[in-house]
Amino acid sequence: MKVELVNLTKRWGNVVGADHITLEIEHGEFVAFLGPSGCGKTTTLLMIAGIYKPTEGLIKFDGKVVNHLAPKDRNIGMVFQSYALYPHMNVLQNIGYPLKLKGVPKQEIRKRVQQVANMMGIGHLLDRKPAQLSGGQQQRVALGRALVKQPDLLLFDEPLSNLDARLRLSMRSEIKRLQLELGITSIYVTHDQVEAMTMADRIAVMKDGKLQAYCPPDELYDRPRTLFIAGFVGNPPMNFINVEVVQEDGEYHARAEGFDLVVPSERGEKAAGRGRVIMGVRPEDVCLADDGIPGEIYVVEPLGRDDLLNVRIGEASIHVLADPTLNLRIGDTVRLRFNTHKVQFFDPQTENSLLWTD
Amino acid sequence: METTTIETGRLYGLKRILGSATAYFLLILSILPILVGYAWLLIATFSYRTEGLFPIDAQGNIGGWTLRNWSFLTDPQIWRVTLNSLGIALGMVVGVGFVSSLAGYGLSRMNFPGRKAFLSLTLLLHAFPSVTLLIAIFFVLKFISKIPGLGPLFGYNTLGGVALVMVSLELPLGVWLMKGFFDNISWDVERAALIDGASRFRVWWEIILPQIKPGLAALAIFNFLSGWSAFLIPFTFTVGSKVANLPVYLRQLMSETAPTNWNQIAAVGLFQLIPVLIFFLFTQELLLNIYTGGAKGGV
Ligand SMILES: Nc1ncnc2c1ncn2[C@@H]1O[C@H](COP(=O)(O)OP(=O)(O)OP(=O)(O)O)[C@@H](O)[C@H]1O
Ligand SMILES: [Mg+2]
Numbered sequence: 001m002k003v004e005l006v007n008l009t010k011r012w013g014n015v016v017g018a019d020h021i022t023l024e025i026e027h028g029e030f031v032a033f034l035g036p037s038g039c040g041k042t043t044t045l046l047m048i049a050g051i052y053k054p055t056e057g058l059i060k061f062d063g064k065v066v067n068h069l070a071p072k073d074r075n076i077g078m079v080f081q082s083y084a085l086y087p088h089m090n091v092l093q094n095i096g097y098p099l100k101l102k103g104v105p106k107q108e109i110r111k112r113v114q115q116v117a118n119m120m121g122i123g124h125l126l127d128r129k130p131a132q133l134s135g136g137q138q139q140r141v142a143l144g145r146a147l148v149k150q151p152d153l154l155l156f157d158e159p160l161s162n163l164d165a166r167l168r169l170s171m172r173s174e175i176k177r178l179q180l181e182l183g184i185t186s187i188y189v190t191h192d193q194v195e196a197m198t199m200a201d202r203i204a205v206m207k208d209g210k211l212q213a214y215c216p217p218d219e220l221y222d223r224p225r226t227l228f229i230a231g232f233v234g235n236p237p238m239n240f241i242n243v244e245v246v247q248e249d250g251e252y253h254a255r256a257e258g259f260d261l262v263v264p265s266e267r268g269e270k271a272a273g274r275g276r277v278i279m280g281v282r283p284e285d286v287c288l289a290d291d292g293i294p295g296e297i298y299v300v301e302p303l304g305r306d307d308l309l310n311v312r313i314g315e316a317s318i319h320v321l322a323d324p325t326l327n328l329r330i331g332d333t334v335r336l337r338f339n340t341h342k343v344q345f346f347d348p349q350t351e352n353s354l355l356w357t358d
Numbered sequence: 359m360e361t362t363t364i365e366t367g368r369l370y371g372l373k374r375i376l377g378s379a380t381a382y383f384l385l386i387l388s389i390l391p392i393l394v395g396y397a398w399l400l401i402a403t404f405s406y407r408t409e410g411l412f413p414i415d416a417q418g419n420i421g422g423w424t425l426r427n428w429s430f431l432t433d434p435q436i437w438r439v440t441l442n443s444l445g446i447a448l449g450m451v452v453g454v455g456f457v458s459s460l461a462g463y464g465l466s467r468m469n470f471p472g473r474k475a476f477l478s479l480t481l482l483l484h485a486f487p488s489v490t491l492l493i494a495i496f497f498v499l500k501f502i503s504k505i506p507g508l509g510p511l512f513g514y515n516t517l518g519g520v521a522l523v524m525v526s527l528e529l530p531l532g533v534w535l536m537k538g539f540f541d542n543i544s545w546d547v548e549r550a551a552l553i554d555g556a557s558r559f560r561v562w563w564e565i566i567l568p569q570i571k572p573g574l575a576a577l578a579i580f581n582f583l584s585g586w587s588a589f590l591i592p593f594t595f596t597v598g599s600k601v602a603n604l605p606v607y608l609r610q611l612m613s614e615t616a617p618t619n620w621n622q623i624a625a626v627g628l629f630q631l632i633p634v635l636i637f638f639l640f641t642q643e644l645l646l647n648i649y650t651g652g653a654k655g656g657v
Binding site for chain 2: 046049050051070071072074076077078080081082084085086087088097098101102145149
């Protein structure tokens with residue numbers, strides 16, 4: 001099913017939950033809503049589900065406006081962060097409830113629930129109550145309940161945030177595989193950018209109720225349109241340095257105190273002559289090299305595979321990944337080389353990208 | 359070395375026994391007056407006269423047991439008033455339970471104009487002592503009596519009328535209590551049910567109500583007890599013995615002219631107490647569970 005949101009807005013008095021959100025989701029697409037806590041992801045999702053009435057704007061399913069359709073008439077499956085299982089029903093009744101409401105005969109319900117439960121690997125738990133299940137098992141029941149009625153649209157509201165890291169990883173790929181197999185249009189709300197990057201076909205980044213960007217993951221990563229997106233997407237987050245870009249002898253230099261970097265002209269020319277701009281560079285695009293810019297190590301955080309160094313060059317503080325076997329210490333001087341083909345430039349006032357705004 | 363540990367172990371055990379013994383002693387001491395009261399009541403019902411806890415016969419010697427006081431059990435009247443008491447109690451359980459669980463749900467889950475005002479008004483109503491309303495209620499019941507159809511069911515001097523008044527006086531508290539229980543149910547579960555395809559009413563009935571069973575049970579128990587032992591309302595709004603309930607019957611035994619047989623009154627009192635005691639025996643676990651924090655378990 002194709003989903004369209006047109007200027008979708010939700011307000012409570014002067015609290016704004018979602019602010020003029022417009023986007024399209026193609027049939028079978030997997031879209032992630034990504035944003036920090038309180039940015040309106042759940043609000044938007046609940047409007048699509050029909051729980052919240054939009055203050056303004058339209059929701060269209062396959063071109064038809066569904067604003068006034070009750071939740072039960074939208075044929076949606078939803079998985080909640082809290083699982084929202086019915087505590088007084090066992091697994092069979094929980095998963096079978098949507099079918100029972102549709103008036104499916106008992107035998108048929110049992111058969112279909114068993115089928116879905118087997119697919120989710122919880123086929124042997126059918127007569128347990130939710131309180132007798134582990135978090136991961138409850139999560140599967142919730143997923144089974146959303147899938148059993150063969151919905152046209154699947155909504156996930158941070159379904160994995162209550163699971164431990166390992167389970168989260170395996171559930172992540174499992175959900176992705178299921179979605180691909182069943183081809184159900186899906187919206188997946190998360191504030192975990194790794195989840196969004198790995199699972200989604202397209203990511204809608206939200207902030208303060210507004211849609212910041214809506215594009216495929218790699219574009220979000222390589223061509224961030226705002227300072228917010230650049231800082232939010234990627235782990236460890238992008239480094240930001242206040243620089244001034246000047247043209248000298250046909251070359252573009254990004255300069256700050258103790259810092260002079262030659263940048264490619266197709267990037268540099270867009271940032272030159274504007275006074276102070278913000279240069280962004282990802283930690284993985286910085287490396288230690290003998291011919292680099294010198295700086296002093298301020299903090300060393302061991303991450304296991306790498307050490308995350310916080311290096312000070314003048315006033316700038318830059319995160320770099322380094323080989324732990326180098327045994328670097330606080331106070332050591334290191335030299336940094338920047339991959340200038342990946343640097344970003346932002347306007348400090350508007351916080352928009354100077355490279356990717358059209 | 360070993361002996362000392364055994365010694366201290368023994369000492370420890372002794373200390374524990376002493377500790378719990380003190381606790382029991384204090385507990386027994388504090389409920390002693392109540393126990394004595396019950397014992398007195400029980401003894402009194404089987405004797406002609408009592409002096410202190412001891413039954414005495416006409417000569418003033420200890421003895422003189424009798425079943426005379428229980429002869430009221432053969433009077434068909436007692437069974438009618440018992441049935442009336444039961445009717446009022448069950449009427450309250452059903453009436454208050456039904457209305458407050460619906461109203462509580464609405465007030466907890468739905469937003470409508472006047473919701474806040476309604477809530478504070480209900481609380482205010484609950485603060486009103488019902489005695490102050492007796493005269494006004496009398497006129498209301500008289501008015502209902504005149505309505506054809508409803509009059510014989512809920513008018514003045516009818517069981518229905520008494521139950522109606524008791525239910526309405528209990529509703530403010532019941533609605534608030536239920537609203538509190540509904541407030542504790544997660545929104546997500548309700549939303550999930552709506553998305554699964556349930557109507558609002560079905561969500562209330564199949565998803566929410568089962569989760570507040572302990573709350574409903576508590577409300578039912580309290581209402582049963584207050585209906586079973588109701589005196590003021592039935593006494594005020596009934597005349598004669600046809601619609602009297604047990605407490606009113608008890609009052610009627612205290613005649614103003616003839617000397618009162620207090621031992622018979624004790625017997626009727628005990629008779630009224632028996633169902634309550636049995637009831638408590640079976641529900642005390644549930645009641646305790648409610649007092650110590652309401653619904654437990656669940657997700
Ligand atoms: N029922 C409500 N009444 C008033 N304000 C609300 C209501 N629900 C949400 N809000 C507000 O709307 C904004 C968006 O909330 P929302 O729940 O959509 O955030 P979210 O992106 O899902 O955050 P999280 O990641 O923490 O779940 C918040 O500022 C919140 O306080
Ligand atoms: Mg949320």
